Amino acid sequence: MNLNVELNSVARRYGRVKAVDGVSFSAAPGEVIALVGHNGAGKTTLIKLMLGLARPTAGSVAVLGQDPAAGDATVRRRLGYLPETVSFNPALTGRETLRFYVRLKGGRRDEEDALLERIGLAHAADRRIGTYSKGMRQRLGLAQAMIGTPAVLLLDEPTTGLDPELRQQFYAIVREMQAVGATVLLSSHALNELEGNASRVVILNDGRKIADGTLDELRHIARLPTRIRLKTVEGGAKRLREWMGEPAGLRQINGHIVELDATPEDKAAFLRRTAGEGAPFEDLEMVPPGLDELYAHFLSERASR
């Protein structure tokens, strides 16, 4: 398979600190991979290794088939990077700044105007960056990372400081990049927003990779229960409990709602029962474990080893 990123047993030490410790993974075109982990887990270092800004102390890194630290300009031009903290000259306008980066990267003439339009900053193109809000600066940073339609886009905590609407717009742009075959790697602490937006999740802890897969794969490995919530008519919770046979762990939330945590096997058996006659509920809701629960699970599993 054609891979845009390949990391093989990569380690990066800073003195005694193992910022990245034996990490291997690969990323194909069209994948959106979320790097998640506590502060100091090694996310930024991993991104810097892929950019060639840090060299591995062991193992190998290949981006677009090349060692990114070797300084090959053709590879660099096909990489886009949004750093954790974007900092632009406040005295320049958005357009001037982007034009500067387009020239630096050998981008198309007037590409800055198309990018400003795309990220919704055309109306402020001629305003000085010193007057921009945090969200506007972050969007300008994303526009800068998108110059030349990169094959690999590395985004370090890109949605920090963005309001919910801007986050949606941000992920819409990520999907557009994904659709044209870019590999997008983004680090984030906002686990809930990654659901439905990342095709794969890599969990890091103390520089090590402790989980890697789609959300469904991680759910399958973790075998965490699904929350089943049943609603009935007001005052009907008692009858519902009796019909369910008062299973251990059943929680009565109020007079008409009960909740149960079901293993994958219990869930299937329960669903078969609910399909029968006379099930005394009006509505059923199933909530599979979210990324925050999976994350906590993998971390606690690691800690107990």
Ligand SMILES: Nc1ncnc2c1ncn2[C@@H]1O[C@H](COP(=O)(O)OP(=O)(O)OP(=O)(O)O)[C@@H](O)[C@H]1O
């Ligand atoms: N240049 C450096 N010199 C010394 N130590 C470093 C350097 N860069 C990173 N580290 C250390 O490596 C570890 C991993 O840091 P890194 O910035 O990669 O984590 P992170 O997961 O991105 O954290 P955050 O979520 O806080 O941004 C930390 O212990 C950090 O202090």
